[in-house]
Amino acid sequence: MWVASVVEAGTTEGLAGARLELRAPGRSSPIYARTDEHGRVRVDGLCAGEMQVVAEMPEHTPARLEVAVSGSTTTSRIELEAMHPRHSDHVIAVNVHTERPTGVSASQSLAGAELARTRGQGLADALSGMSGVATLRGTAGGMSKPMIRGHVGRRNLIVVDGIRHEGQDWGIDHAPEVDPNVADRITVVKGAGTTRFGAKAIGGVVLLDSRPLPQRPSVRSEIGTVGYSNPLGGGGSARIDWAPARARGFAIRVEGNATRHRAVVTPTYPLDNTGAATWNAGTQLGYASDAVDFGVGYRVMRTAGGICTCLRISSPEDFSKSLARSRPIGAELYRKDFEIERAKQEIWHHLAFARARVGLGRAGELHALYSFQFNDRKEFDVVRKSVEGPQLTFGLATHAAEVRYEHARLQLGPWSLVGTLGGTFSHQTNRFTSSSTLIPDYRQASWAVYDIERFVHERVELELGARYEGLHRNAALGERDFLSQQASGRLDPGACPASGDGGTCERGFHTASATLGALVRPVRRAPEFTWRTQLNSSARIPSIDEQFMNGAAPSFPILGVGSSKIGVERSWGGESTLQYDGDWLLVEAAGHAAYIDDYIYFVPQRQEGQCAPLSCTSRGPLPVFAFTPVDAFFGGGELRFDLRAPRLPFGLAGSASWVRALDLQTNAPLAFIPADRYWLAGRYYFPDTRVSGRGYIELNTTIVARQRRFPADVDFSPPPPAYALLGAGAGVEFMSERRLFRLSLIGTNLLNTRYRDYTSLLRYFADEAGWGLQLRFAVDFDVPLDEPTRR
């Protein structure tokens, strides 16, 4: 008999529902077990000998150990390190840590070996395997954004270690300046997360969480390398955590990574000038104790990426000619080199933060967070040689502060009540410099208060959330910008007085959001079966470009204009998810629908003048698109499953996602909504040996249908045909108690299929990447500096 208790390292609290995989002597297939409510597990009928144990628990780092099972009772104690910062005993008992998605919303996470297989890729590529998440691909190496259930950019929020990422995310070709390598878990909340995260989270939230600094004296390190064949390149990353034995509670982390690759190659030609170089560095220092934690840190990202020579947007005539070609003009001159020439983007992103947690005894605990971000973006066009500098520069500085109080658990009969009350404040300034108008400089201050309360019963959890927020924006329009927008009637005369050479527009917004959700385990004997449902009403405040854009839209031969009068966009939505998460089978089905009142959409607008209905410019007549409120409907669903045959070494996994979006005024579909997407993978698992484990080989296919629902007059070319891509992967881990080696090889587009994707900006100009291989090797090790571990 073997008796084990699984506890959280640091707090030594028993962890209920932890999953154990035992490779016992004399058995060909593993034994699975789960801990009880006190974190204990008991397994009978084991033969004496060496047994390998892997313990896993959501939100915790898995542990591996070898147990010598004797003839009588053997006891073990397994400590799992929490992925989230420490919490007081008074609030930890239920799963309410607020940096994570709440249990009632649909979400999907990437961690451990799955996350390791995405290292060295950009954020959007790392998430692209999730159901309901598509990619809005740019025209440069690795510059893409995630699309969650058809929402992108302005309607998605990215949160890194609890800090809202602030970048120039309105630009369709501006990738989020976030390094996915810092994260040990990436979670996508599919659907509105506005009550917790604010108005921008109307479409979805991407949460990147790094693991906390070690809480017991140790040196922990992760070193990884990656090499890929298309685009040819590679990189390395390292992270060292050190918690000295002499200064208990203190820990420091130093991390960094760099990748460089040359131009991407399609099946028939290279995408000239799509090389990229990126590096990241960061450090943080923390102190943790039962009563108080604090930490300070700094991270910097530097990235430079070329924009494909094939991108020619200078005139509508050129653009329509390039649409008609199956291959970019001059492709015979294209090269797959490392050199990054004009046109290109160069970005610095700095983040500094300080955080604290104070235990308030029986009252709960208080968290405080301050962050400063500076986003420095430079865009270089192909220009005459006498011009050396960038054509567009953006400098976005954001100070943000948040205080939240997590109240102690209240017992109301059989129900527990836990909750968080919080307030945020942020101040942002943006400086835009260019010889053309595009967006004005602005200053804005925003604040919010929110409360999320959760009633927890044995099989039912209810969540109520509400948020109220305000934003005050002060946009300073230059003379030319002001006069041009005033003449076209796009400025609200009452809010935009002339000042100096130009004008200043001031406007305040106030909105409220609310959610109501439930998590139910309908079958008492099958707690793995859950039903989640959520209703929400969320409001989004228009972003700077929606109010004041006045210029050539990035990446398209169009002029884009905003309107200072545009108001708040409000969604009324609901979603429901059924999930069975058993030992050998995961099945999940989710459905969602939302009505969006005054959805801010980009629609063509008829112009007067010599070039009517277009606008005359020095580069020919260009169509004008205006941000216009329309009423819209978004709906769809996702399905995913992961089956591992109980006694056989085979597995099958798949996912499917559908999104439908309509402009309710014209009943026309909305543009740039991802097409229906299906993914299927078959796996063979190698038997574990004394040194290796989790070996697998996989063959997969991704099928993307042609988008048949598209508006006739908004896009420049019809959606590309459907495509299917073949992929493969293989991986293995070599593990011991102190070290873990991970090796994986992934093949993409192995049949070298020529294809274009509806949500890729590249589709107007060139094909997507051809076949490629990615090889990754990583080593994690953990050396305790105090007494021998009690495992």
Next chain:
Amino acid sequence: MQTYCKKILGAAAPAAALVAALAAVACEDHGDDHDHDHDHENEVISQVELTFTPAGGGAPLVFKFDDPDGDGGASGTAERIELASGVEYTLTVRFQNSLVDPPENLTGEIEAEAEDHFVFVVGDVAGPASSASTALVTHAYADVESDYGTNAVGEDLPVGLVNTITGNTAGTGKFRVILRHLPEVNEQPQKTGELPADLAAGRDLPGSVDVDVSFDLIVS
């Protein structure tokens, strides 16, 4: 000041950069100035000026395309070109950025990079780049790259900053001027002598469009 801060950030160790990053706010906080064009690289062409000088003498005729807000939402306007049939004109083309004060003449930069630029005249025009059935005027190039500097690469091709235009038949039509920027791709020239003929035949051209403006044309 701005540049100085960024240099510190780029070179220093992370700990020092933390301090510098916080200090950068002071440098970046700029208040309400409207000075978008300050210290910035620009090469916007907002004005195209066509000067037709009669070969037999007489006052030059000047016609302009002007887009006073650049790529802003307001439409630009082109003046109507009025020429006489049977008269030969020397057409000089000038490109200007009137969005800065004082306006900047960009023609010099195009002359300096004559091997990377090509001006095409199309519309109701008979000439190297256009084979219109109702040609009101005839166009011929009257300059070559070596007029503006040494011809380093390939043939000594026309540039199109100076042209000869001859009024043919009376009528109304269009006169369109295109400036194409053809920088080398991977050290290979993109500008070739076939480009005008390619354009006339409706074939796709390499490079990008710097200027594409259409004027109404009257030949009397």
